[in-house]
Amino acid sequence: MTALEGLEQELIASDIEAYLARHQQKELLRFVTVGSVDDGKSTLIGRLLHDAHGVYEDQLMAVRRASKQEGAEIDFSLFTDGLRAEREQGITIDVAYRYVATEKRKLIIADTPGHVQYTRNMATGASTADLAIILIDARLGVLQQSRRHAFIASLLGIGQLLVCVNKMDLVAFDQTVFEQIRAEFTGFTDQLSFTNVTFIPVSALAGDNVVTRSERAPWYAGPTLLEHLETVPLPGVSATDPLRFPVQLVLRPNLDYRAFAGQIALGSVRPGDQVMVLPSRQQSRVVAIDTHEGALEEASAPQSVALRLEDEIDISRGDMLVAPTRAPRVGRRFDATLVWMSERPLDLERSYFLKHTTQIVRADVERVEHAVDLETLKPVPAAHLALNDIGRVTIACHRPIYFDAYTHSRKTGAFVLIDALTNNTVAAGMIAEGASAADATGQAGKTALPRSLVGSGERRDRLEQQGAVVWLTGLPAAGKSRLAYALERRLFDLGKVALVVDPEDERGHRGGPRGSSPPHAPELARRLADAGLIAIFAFASPLATDREAIRSHVGSERFFEIHVATPVEVCRARDGRGAYDDVHGPLVYEPPSEPLATVVVGHDDPDAVATELAEQVLGRSV
Secondary structure (H helix, E strand, C coil): HHHHHHHHHHHHHHHHHHHHHHHHHHHHEEEEEECCCCCCHHHHHHHHHHCCCCHHHHHHHHHHHHHHHHHCCCCHHHHHCHHHHHHHHHHCCCCCCEECCCEEEEEEEEEECCHHHHHHHHHHHHHCEEEEEEEEEECCCHHHHHHHHHHHHHCCCCCCEEEEEECHHCCCHHHHHHHHHHHHHHHHHHHCCCEEEEEECCCCCCCCCCCCCCCCCCCCCCCCCCHHHCCCCCCCCCCCCEEEEEEEEEEECCCHHHEEECCCCCCEEECCCCCEECCCCCCCEEEEEEEEEEEEEEEEECCCEEECCCCHHHCCCCCCCEEECCCEEEEEEEEEEEECCCCCCCCCEEEEEEEEEEEEEEEEEEEEEEEEEEEECEEECEEEECCCCCEEEEEEEEEEECCCCCCCCCCCCCEEEEEEHHHHHEEEEEEECCCHHHHHHCCCCCCCCCCCCCCCHHHHHHHCCCCCCEEEEEEECCCCHHHHHHHHHHHHHCCEEEEEECCCCCCCCCCCCCCCCCCCHHHHHHHHHHHEEEEECCCCCCCCHHCCCCCCHHHHHHHHEEEECCCCHHHHHHHHCCCHHHHHHCCCCCCCCCCCCEECCCCCCHHHHHHHHHHHHHHHHH
């Protein structure tokens, strides 16, 4: 027993309050373990808990019983792999949090899964960590998964990285193997944003260099894992950090007291400090800093306090008190890195809730710049993000927020996206450095227009079809209307939702005897396709430029041009509206150069033509 352990035992026996006070004053270190599958993360944490006396007796007995059923004396991974599926498969699926107090520090441990399909779980566990432990199997060396986890840890703003080269006992604690892994992995981590990277040779199963120093690695003179955790520098409050105080609650117990409660996200504050309120930009002075234990002369991040101000200012939840001379960025549009956590992919046409500090605003993901290939760690073009994807996006909020880059402040630079209908968290985001192009042009303060809360993907799932526009073009009296209604019937019989737009039914625009398109046709076509319908337009639309304009407005992937190429002699004989009379001047019609299909509608065959046409349209649109 060490002198410190003896002191703690004495305090517990003689003065429990002094022991609790001493325990309360210990520094807190949050760290996360990451690595490839079967590298031994759970075993390492189990060994650390066991050897550092961080396991209760009943837990130890339960693990011993479970281990003996598997033919082992003790399986240290069972201290963290608590889910039944984890034990059956021998892998970590969800994040397991464990707590232990050593002689010098309190530790909060997040054991995260290594599978790429659980990237969202790994990101969740690493989001609040001060240090990341990456395990590398000494037999396998540096794998692509090791690089992936280091990249994500760096992306999430973790400054300290500890690389445990595990299973050294299986390579006879060969120093050459350790040095080769250190040299190779250092070459990769030098490209990332870690402030410090430390390497330790360990055997999690045997306990070498975990809590006790290994006699099998005399060439290693560095700290053990526990010694490193107890001595690694913790991120502290810098005297140069500007104040960021998001208001969580307005305290008004009586007419004589009014304070603003919340957690200091960045910087520090003292009575007498000048502060500015966002978004009103009014300024006042701090009169007092109140806590449950009494008033403070100074408070700093991450303390939770209540601030009283000198002036009566309208302040509510979601507002932020900041340093007047070093205010955060204020805007509604910014670039960010997004970790997508929902099984429903990102829908650019949907509106989400964005929770940032203590405020919630509506927000739209305007575009996806790129996704990150988690195998090569290189950006790749992407139109959306799916479960566990990481990508760079541009976000537009419906009203301004007050933020810093994530690299400057993990509190005011982070946010989550929430599904507006289910209230599920679908993504975690980190705001990028620098203003976006839209902010630079002065658009940040404008209010975004409301958008539909129903996305195209949801409409597609509900209707079980993709919205499309079928544009039937041809000479007057070619049989476009007859074909349109026959096609509508055929699509309906096939379980699709279709709608005919015919100039004969247009109340505001008859289209003339030669069936020209009404001015609102492009917008009408786009809206019907956006609603998930198959819209069938029966317009002659004789000019190719007009049809191309409609194609451009709707989108070429949803626009199907059908040439009803009935011979002019047949059309002239059918005509009853005078389309071919000389009084209207020469007949001008520009046939399409590359239609989806070319058909001829006789007197008795629109149904047969519609059946064939429906197959072609559905083959391209569904």
